Amino acid sequence: MITQAVTGNKWYETKKLGDGISLIRESHIKPFYRCNIWHVRGRDRDMLIDSGMGVVSLRDNVRLVCERPLVAVASHAHFDHIGGHHEFAERAVHAAEAEILAYPSWRNTVAETWVSDDMFVIPPSADYKAADYEVRPAPATRLLHEGDVIDLGDRHFEIIHLPGHSPGSIALWEEATAILFSGDVVYDGELLDNAYHSNVEHYIASMERLRDIPARTVHAGHFTSFGRDRLLELIDDYVAGRRAPGCPSSQR
Numbered sequence: 001m002i003t004q005a006v007t008g009n010k011w012y013e014t015k016k017l018g019d020g021i022s023l024i025r026e027s028h029i030k031p032f033y034r035c036n037i038w039h040v041r042g043r044d045r046d047m048l049i050d051s052g053m054g055v056v057s058l059r060d061n062v063r064l065v066c067e068r069p070l071v072a073v074a075s076h077a078h079f080d081h082i083g084g085h086h087e088f089a090e091r092a093v094h095a096a097e098a099e100i101l102a103y104p105s106w107r108n109t110v111a112e113t114w115v116s117d118d119m120f121v122i123p124p125s126a127d128y129k130a131a132d133y134e135v136r137p138a139p140a141t142r143l144l145h146e147g148d149v150i151d152l153g154d155r156h157f158e159i160i161h162l163p164g165h166s167p168g169s170i171a172l173w174e175e176a177t178a179i180l181f182s183g184d185v186v187y188d189g190e191l192l193d194n195a196y197h198s199n200v201e202h203y204i205a206s207m208e209r210l211r212d213i214p215a216r217t218v219h220a221g222h223f224t225s226f227g228r229d230r231l232l233e234l235i236d237d238y239v240a241g242r243r244a245p246g247c248p249s250s251q252r
């Protein structure tokens with residue numbers, strides 16, 4: 001029974017974490033479904049990594065995202081990460097998922113698998129129906145590839161292409177601070193490799209690559225941040241699980 005609706009700035013909570021990094025979360029989406037929206041302050045401009053479901057305006061409610069010129073990066077193009085991208089003039093995504101950002105649908109953003117009224121603790125408005133949910137088109141103004149750099153003036157984030165969860169999944173690596181933004185490639189929860197465009201072999205290869213990146217802090221697409229030890233455990237668990245006897249990928 002819906003007894004309360006939440007709109008406006010109560011929809012989002014913002015937490016400053018140090019290193020010029022803030023975490024913005026959609027407070028009333030259940031933890032399993034909501035993504036982490038990361039804001040990084042730079043000298044010349046700011047960066048947003050992912051933008052949430054887009055059911056309540058980010059720009060109208062979170063001052064932090066309007067203070068400076070900002071590039072909105074998509075870690076990948078699943079609905080829970082790109083719903084607010086249309087609100088920003090500068091948008092970047094890996095080339096492999098540019099089509100989804102430009103022409104989002106329930107199917108290609110995986111909304112059809114996950115979106116339901118059940119995902120909200122409190123819905124965005126009293127008469128809100130998840131069936132009416134849509135991701136607005138937000139064609140990229142910059143296509144990202146392996147090795148590209150997002151330059152904020154005093155901070156530089158290298159794009160690491162890590163397909164598997166989805167074909168255009170990326171992580172953003174800041175060598176100077178050993179901070180890695182990992183999107184949905186690795187987070188501290190059950191990793192998903194069964195979407196229509198997931199690829200387990202690619203995922204395993206991406207995890208092997210991640211091992212060699214000397215990250216000390218990982219800010220992920222979902223759940224809590226973690227350090228290097230946990231990163232290696234999560235990588236090992238995933239790879240071991242997919243190579244276990246009886247798992248088709250182990251026979252290749």
Ligand SMILES: [Zn+2]
Pocket residue numbers: 076078165184
């Ligand atoms: Zn995803």
